[in-house]
Amino acid sequence: MSSVIDLLLILVLLLALGALASNRIARCARIVAAQGVVLAVLFIVSHLDDITPHLVAVAAATAVLKGLVIPWLLFRSIREAGVQREVEPYIGFQLSVVLGALAVGVAFVLSELLPLPEATSSQLVVPVSLATLFIGLLLLVSRKKAVTQVLGYIVLENGIFVFGLALARELPVLIEMGVLLDIFVGVFVMGITIYQINKEFDHIDANKLQELNDMNRRRHRIPHIRGAEPPHAPASDG
């Protein structure tokens, strides 16, 4: 059984690297969705010996939310916002993957320093969790588009979820459901915001969101003198 768990954990890690290497947003979103489903399977497999209704409920909620609902939300905001297909990284894909591999190495070194007090289902849980988390963070900071930043955030959350595997038996179901609900609502609110960003800016490069900055004084012009016509700009809300 532990070999199956190890395989699934490695699959989670490979999917994270795959998300890092993909140059199309849709492909990246599908990979992240697949990672969510693998997590749900992993959750069931690692608790096969003492399965309870609560574990099944959490696994089902994970699969439905991460595998179906969240990708559907993201695809909808991609479609409605008319997002271009390309990922548009700040750093190249090859460099991204190299950095991702480096993150995996760092995660394995770190996990040596943090030995789990009890024997868990697999020795790979901690390193895979940390590596997925680092890759999510890398995805988040190295991609221009708001949608890809959300995908990075989900990969980061997935990494933390892997760590939760080590504790699943011990966390109350209410907490796990609360965590899932928060992540779902979070992505939902982000989806709405992406839609608004696109309406406002005609594209969803988060790198265009750079006006609020203390180094940028353009906005501190004195306003127009009373009675003067304000300059007419196209209405933003259609």
Next chain:
Amino acid sequence: MDATAIALVVMPALAGALAFALPTERPQRWLLLGTAAAHLALVGVSIANPPAPSPADWLHADSLGLLFLGITSTLFFVAAVYAIGYLQREVRAPRPDFVEGVLFSNQPERVFVGCMLFFLAAMSLVTVSQHMGVLWVAIEATTLASAPLIYFHRHHRSLEATWKYLLLCSVGIAVALLGTFFLAVAASGISSEGAPLLLSDLMAGGASLHGVWLKAAFLLLLVGYGTKMGLAPFHSWLPDAHSESPSLVSALMSGALLNCAFLGILRAYQVVAAAGEAPFARELLIGFGLLSMAVAAVFIIGQSDYKRMLAYSSVEHMGILSLGVGIGGGAAFGAMFHALNHSLTKGLLFLVAGNILAAFRTTSVRGVRGMLQLLPVSGPLWMAGLMAITGMPPFGSFLSEFTILQAIFAQGYPLVAAAFLLLLAVIFISMASIFLRMLMGDPWTQPVVVHKESLLAVAPAALLAATALLFGLYLPPAVDSTLQAAAGLLGGAR
């Protein structure tokens, strides 16, 4: 279960749902004010008769929770009163923006009122949580409920601020979730059946927690919740969100929300201290505290936008709170007292900033002149706010900052004391020069909108100013005992 604690969370949540359902605007506003008043009354009763400790409950307001609950509820009530006048003043139709002339419109009012009430429910849940998991869920919920509030004025700058806030705080809070899991691993040795995340269990099992995991957990929780609290260097979302959201939302975020995130760190600190690892945590808190004060000082010097200046001042004061708890002893009491003073003062300042914005139509310091002449009530209140925020007597913040300073010397950190005084002095000079430039001079050199200051726009701020002044002269016994007990939970005494 503690029935009052549950009511404090459920009541605003239900009212928020009702606000979304109500078709017209007037009843929504009264619902906001009514819920805020009922919440404040309930909190007042709890503070006057503190509930008996019941360590097994997930939801229970201990004295630390009661202190932050009291701050949150008071500030929310004042903001709700201000909101009545504010929503009346707001123009409905699309209108040109003050800064760039781009047309924009508002969020629907029911979204605003509903999210305000959900925000109150989430913050109340933070203060009554005795379970680290519930605490995490609640703090994440505060982010989600407050994000639409920042985007009330729907233009691209507020959208940018909302996006930064959502993403940075979500990532920060994800880090805190990992920290919570680490805490569960650290505690897995306490009992045979599962890892308890209940505060009382964690503290009772203190000595048997795993040291490395506990330290890693504290670090992650400090970084995670510290992002939300606005500790440097994780504060970059804060000036944007505070300067772009409506002033009453800024007042709530600065005075109530940042404190809630701080409470998350304090809970982690309680566990670490119970495990005998307090020195490790205290060094980190002192370091992040001083760094936040220094970063805030750099950005306050010559700041050209008065709302951003107030936001950086919040970073400074969060640094003071962190420093105070890190120093311990009498400074723990000082920090709790300072949290109270800072919230009252910052609420006052942001509400007055809203009045300034309405009159001068700019957030630029250069565009505001002669406030004392043009705004006969808001002008003097802005002056009082300057004195209170920079810790001048006879305001309460003088006493709290002085208490912290005394304790820094008493605990034997002369270099920290020197840095603390130097940074306070630099910030005082920069803020005073900005405030005085705005207060003095001839208002008619600037384009202004003349209107009589309405009671609803100035009374809430005046009430906060009076309370901040009162606490400098006389501390009511109920407040004093709550502060003492809260400091006691952090291992400090006056």
